[in-house]
Amino acid sequence: MQIIPYATQSIDETDLQAVQEVLTSGWLTQGPTGPRFEEAFAERHAVAHAVSVSNATAGLHIACLALGAAPGKVVWTSPNSFVASANCALYCGAEVDFVDIDPVTRNMSVSALTAKLAQADREGSLPALVIPVHFSGLPCDLAPMRSLADRYGFKLLEDASHGVGASYDGQPIGSRYADASVFSFHPVKIITTGEGGMVTTQDAALARRLQLLRSHGITRTPGEMALDGPPHGPWYYEQATLGFNYRLTDIQSALGLSQLQKLDAFHTARERLAERYDRLLASLPLKLPARAPSATANARSSWHLYVVEVLPGAGVADRDTVFQRLYEAGIAVNVHYIPIHTQPFYQARGFRLGQFPAAEAYYAGAISIPLFPTLTDAQQDYVVAELKKALRA
Ligand SMILES: *Cc1c(COP(=O)(O)O)cnc(C)c1O
Numbered sequence: 001m002q003i004i005p006y007a008t009q010s011i012d013e014t015d016l017q018a019v020q021e022v023l024t025s026g027w028l029t030q031g032p033t034g035p036r037f038e039e040a041f042a043e044r045h046a047v048a049h050a051v052s053v054s055n056a057t058a059g060l061h062i063a064c065l066a067l068g069a070a071p072g073k074v075v076w077t078s079p080n081s082f083v084a085s086a087n088c089a090l091y092c093g094a095e096v097d098f099v100d101i102d103p104v105t106r107n108m109s110v111s112a113l114t115a116k117l118a119q120a121d122r123e124g125s126l127p128a129l130v131i132p133v134h135f136s137g138l139p140c141d142l143a144p145m146r147s148l149a150d151r152y153g154f155k156l157l158e159d160a161s162h163g164v165g166a167s168y169d170g171q172p173i174g175s176r177y178a179d180a181s182v183f184s185f186h187p188v189k190i191i192t193t194g195e196g197g198m199v200t201t202q203d204a205a206l207a208r209r210l211q212l213l214r215s216h217g218i219t220r221t222p223g224e225m226a227l228d229g230p231p232h233g234p235w236y237y238e239q240a241t242l243g244f245n246y247r248l249t250d251i252q253s254a255l256g257l258s259q260l261q262k263l264d265a266f267h268t269a270r271e272r273l274a275e276r277y278d279r280l281l282a283s284l285p286l287k288l289p290a291r292a293p294s295a296t297a298n299a300r301s302s303w304h305l306y307v308v309e310v311l312p313g314a315g316v317a318d319r320d321t322v323f324q325r326l327y328e329a330g331i332a333v334n335v336h337y338i339p340i341h342t343q344p345f346y347q348a349r350g351f352r353l354g355q356f357p358a359a360e361a362y363y364a365g366a367i368s369i370p371l372f373p374t375l376t377d378a379q380q381d382y383v384v385a386e387l388k389k390a391l392r393a
Contacts, residue, residue: 001330002330003330003331003332004330004331004332004370004375004379004382004383005332005370005372006188006305006332006333006334006368006369006370006371007188007189007304007305007334007368007370007371007372008187008188008372008374009187009188009192009372010262010266010372010373010374011192012262014258014261015255015258015259017258018254018255018257018258019251019254019255019258021254022250022251022253022254023251025250027250028249028250028251029247029249029250029251030247030250031250032250033250033253033254033257034052034247034248034249034250034253036253036257037052037248037253037254037256037257037260038050038051038052038198038253040257040260041183041198041200041256041260042200044165044172044260044263045172045173045174045175045200046171046172046174046176047172047174047175047176047181047200047201047202048201048202048203048204048207049200049201049202049203049204049206049207050198050199050200051198051199051200051201051207051210051211051214052196052197052198052247052248052253052256053196053197053198053199053214053246053247053248054195054196054197054245054246054247054248055184055185055186055195055196055197056084056159056161056182056183056184056185056186056197057084057087057088057197058197058214058244058246059182059183059184059197059198059199059246060084060085060088060131060157060159060182061088061091061092061244061246062199062210062213062214062243062244062246063088063157063180063182063199063210064088064089064091064092064094064129064131064157065092065213066180066206066209066210066213067128067129067155067157067179067180067206068128068129068155069088069089069092069093069094069128069129070092070093070094070128071092071093071094072094073092073094073095073127073128073129074094074095074096074097074125074126074127074128075088075089075092075094075095075096075097075127075128075129075130075131076096076097076098076099076113076116076127076129076130076131077089077096077098077099077108077130077131077132077133077159077340078098078099078101078107078108078131078132078133078135078359079098079099079100079101079339079340079341079342079356079359080101080106080107080133080135080336080337080339080359080362080363081133081135081159081337081340082161082336082337083340083343084159084161085131085133085159085340086098086340086346088131089129089131094128094129096346096349097127098340098341098351098355098356098359099112099113099116099130100112100356100357100358100359101135101356101358101359101362102358103358103361103362104290105135105138105140105141105290106135106136106138106289106290106307106362107132107133107134107135107138107140107141108132108133108140108145109358110141110144110145110148112358113130113145113148114144114148117148117152121152126152126153126154127154128154128155129154129155129156129157130145130149130154130155130156130157131157131158131159132145132156132158132159132178133158133159133161133162134158134159134160134161134162134163134166134173134302135162135305135336136162136289136301136303136304136305136306136307136336137162137163137165137166137190137301137302137303137304137305138166138289138290138291138299138301139163139166139167139168139173139299139300139301140158140168142156142158142168142169142173142176142177142178143169143177145177145178146177146178149179155179156177156178156179157178157179157180157181157182158173158174158175158177158178158180158181158182159182160173160174160181160182160183161182161183161184161186161189161197162184162189162190162302162304162305163181163183163190163302163304164183164185164189164190164191164263164302165190165263165264165266165267165302166299166300166301166302167298167299167300168298168299169298169299170298174200175200175201175202176202179201179203179206180199180200180201180203180206180210181199181200181201182197182198182199183197183198183199183200184196184197185197185198185252185256185259189304190263190266190267190270190302190304191256191259191260191262191263191266192255192256192259193248193252193253193255193256193259194252194255195252196248196252196256197248212224212240212241212243213241213243213244213246214243214244214245214246214247215243215244215245215246215247216239216243216244216245217239217240217241217242217243218237218238218239218240218243219237219238219240220236220237220238224238224240225238225240226238226240265373266373267302267303269373269374270302270303270371270372270373271300271301271303273303273306273371273375273380274289274301274303274306274371276377276380277306277369277371277380277384280380280381280384281308281384281387284387284388284391285310285311285313285316285391286308286309286310286311286391287308287309287311287365288308289301289306289307289308303371304371305336305368305371306368306369306370306371307336307366307367307368307369308366308367308369308387309362309365309366309367310322310365310367310391311365312365314393315392315393316391316392316393317390317391317392317393319364319365319366319367321390322367322387322390322391323335323367325386325389325390326367326369326383326386326387326390329386329390331369331370331382331383331386332370333367333368333369333370334367334368335363335366335367335368336366336368337363338363339356339359339360339363341355341356341359342360342363369383369387370383
């Protein structure tokens, strides 16, 4: 039986050629292809600066550092995300807390954020940084989040790992509202470089800081060095800060550049399949994905994931049964996400079950069904037919 995955990469001949060219070019890393990918990504996302990184987790780490996460500071994120959205704050020695989700969009709830900020303001425990996550590729409601950031003085970092090509307010996401945004190029995401990620920002000084943190904190730029006098010689560099090796190779960047050319085609295919699911699943006991974060924001999802929620009811099987039946039918569904605060690691840090009830209720019913550009209509029809059967108690 051929297994249908919930997500997979699309690699074609042009990708192979692009990678092969770099392999024989003399530059496997730190050559000209890295900056070319950064420039092309920035242009496509209508943002001034893009800094490539070895993966989105590394990008979240250095973005948190550059935006002030540190011991004694608090960072808030969504419980409905991959653990990396919270772990990045802990890497910096900061504390993590969560803001519950909106059950319709499954993104961080603006009203829960507003209420939690008002309380934190009274208690003197405001966050230094808030990390909303564009879950499944549906943009968060960024405009009110920006207003709250300005009012309460925190930085806003988008975890846009799902959001390559998504748009909000008619513009690509990627730092029109946030201080910085982090994208992932893992093979299950929208475009891939194997492992890889990108941090975007409108702030030139922040971009420079990210470049330093990405590569050992080392600089050769005269104005950035402590040494006043003449350098030791042309080999001279200085370590200006404690950085890491979080670079993306030229091999990966070539793949990224090639994938980026196909982003619009990928997006069109994903959107068409999502709309087809909307039609085919409309009469089933399922809650389907929302369209936009609010009636006013002109938002388009990147359609990274198509998540249905099994609605409990008479004659309806429970989520675990539906999941198991789909798996047995050769459909490799998944569940996104186990709420981060319910992980044993986070429970040991003091979080409790029941603390973020909307994320927990959502998790109890959620299943991510197959969505990727090369999913055929026949495969999709098979998924729908099997899902229909699996839902019967
Ligand atoms: C995939 C993902 C990450 C981590 O991305 P990597 O590139 O694998 O490090 C972080 N946050 C979210 C929401 C993700 O989906």
